[in-house]
Amino acid sequence: MKRPILSHLRAGVGALALLVLATGVFAQEPIRIGWLSSLTGPLSSAAIAENQGVQFAVDEINRAGGIDGRKLELITRDTAGDPTKAVNFAKQLVFTEKVHFIIGPVNSGESLATVPIVARAGIPNLVIGTVDELVDAKKYPNAFRVINTNRQWIDGANTYALDVLKRRKVAVIGDTSGYGTSSAKTAAELLEKAGVKPVYSVLVDPNKTDLADEMNKAKAAGADVIMPWSAATGLLARLLNTRGDMGWNVPVVGHPALMAPPIGKLLNKPEYWGNTVAAGYVSTTYDAKGKLPANTQALIDKLHDRLGKSEIDYMLWWVALGYDTVRIVEHAVRQAHGTDPKAIQKVLANTKGLQGVYATYSWSASQRNGFPDHQIMMNQANSFKDGAYRAAR
């Protein structure tokens, strides 16, 4: 009696094995992506929008069967904008979760702390912080920047102020945070390189309740353009309010936060937002006919399909950036035929003209900044519509 039972058992196991192979229950190992995102805390609005793009791309790829049969597994960690938490989560993702890629963190301050850790572990890191020091082909060969650098924003704004507006008497206003201080310094350096010494430079506490003195001093110094370098929307709104209350119609040209939708709500009068220009992107700028680039429009259409037809009320470029990071993972895995870090590094370091929504990316053996200069576009700050902006004239 024992033999027939055993043979039935063997046959059953064999059938099960066949079934498993046929249905792919034991499919290939998923591609694990660690996503360090400050979904709460400072700059959470950018992170929440980026998260939409990341999640959207992951779902889209998985619905289409994954990458070479491997599904994407997104492991999100909320750093709350805190570098200490970011470091702990980076270690957890790399050493415990054994992820194949790290995207983020969102804030440059966090990235400064995590990039060396991820680099030491040899895991590919898609960097989305703008501080120039974050990438280095020799020190962090696995770190590839997807977003533009801070210098590219500043260059774009300086070029607009000097060459388009033909202004030469520049007032540079930064905030006292690490980011504001270094940005204001870089802005002044680049202006001087272009032969223009700022007539007035000042650093202001980001929570300073009044900017009347700074603006009066800038006016007294003869400034014909104000260039603020701060991501603090409260400070920027106070600057625009002060300019409006003074009745001084000097152009304000600077940081992308100048056109963040929350600024509009902080202004004493809507017209105070006029004559204000901020660094933005070609990908999220309407052309003369009111059309967006085809890739951007396609993403908007897909977002509308998913989120409904109501107007997009956040800056679209954050979504596009998040979306592109996952598409870059897809590109790297397909070209490297797997997730071996060395092969991924080689593929990314040889990537030329990879078409994304946010930008077209190119990296090289010595260049880890993938965003091209010419895709920075100056926007009218008060022209927000469905996530995008009009070009500044």
Place this chain on the structure above:
Amino acid sequence: MLSALIAGLATGALYAAAALVYNVMFSTSKVLSVTTGHTAMLGGVFGAWFLQAFALPLPVALLGSMAIGALLGALTDFVAIRRVLARSDEHLWLLSTLALATMVQQAVALWWGTEPKPFPRIIPQEFGAGVFDQKYWLPVAVAIALAIGLELFYRGTLYGKLFVAMSEDIFAARARGIPTERIRMFSYVMAGAMGGLAGFAAGQLTFAYFALGLTLTLNGFIALAVGGLGSNLGALVGGAALGILSSIATYYVGGEFQQTISVGLLMLVLLLKPEGLFGTRNVRPV
């Protein structure tokens, strides 16, 4: 320069109001609660919410903001002070109030968001009034009113005298039958309402911003230490001095030294006159 002085005075008035809140809480408990600045933060945030989301009439929104501040005051006593004082003489209240303040700030950040939001005009006035704008003078008026009100309260009411009695010697007060725990709870509720009022009055200056609390807690403490712990006049003078000095320093040397100068002022006063400008030196009879 005049605008720097006025802006400094207005900010200093807010610090002074925070110092007054410290004083009221300290009088009955000898505790310097980290939630002090958060009562004002809640006043600003909830004031903006009541006025904008529900379009409540101004007096109702103001009373609502004061009630929210009072609630935090009561919560501070109930959660972070009562048990700690009952079980230990050590300064563990510093940690318990810090923990509560952090939780409150995080909760507001999650609900309200981390970006500053606008606070509507309280009195009809055109923008562009310069140094006469209400955003400068409302906090100043409220700080002065709070200081005068407190003096009248201490001198002219039974509860005020109970506060003073507990401030002098809490054990003697208890021995004489004063319900010290109830009086302390009352003082925290009152201090919270004062903070809510100050935050509401300064809303146009600070915007409705979740991170305002810790700034006010720190600068209110500096104002208190400069003016003298327990002195309402000292709180006003200390707050105004801190606000104006910071503003002038920023005007002449730039914002990067603003914090250094604030803390430098504190160090200087602690070295030269540790009891503060209007404080009294504690002398222990032997």
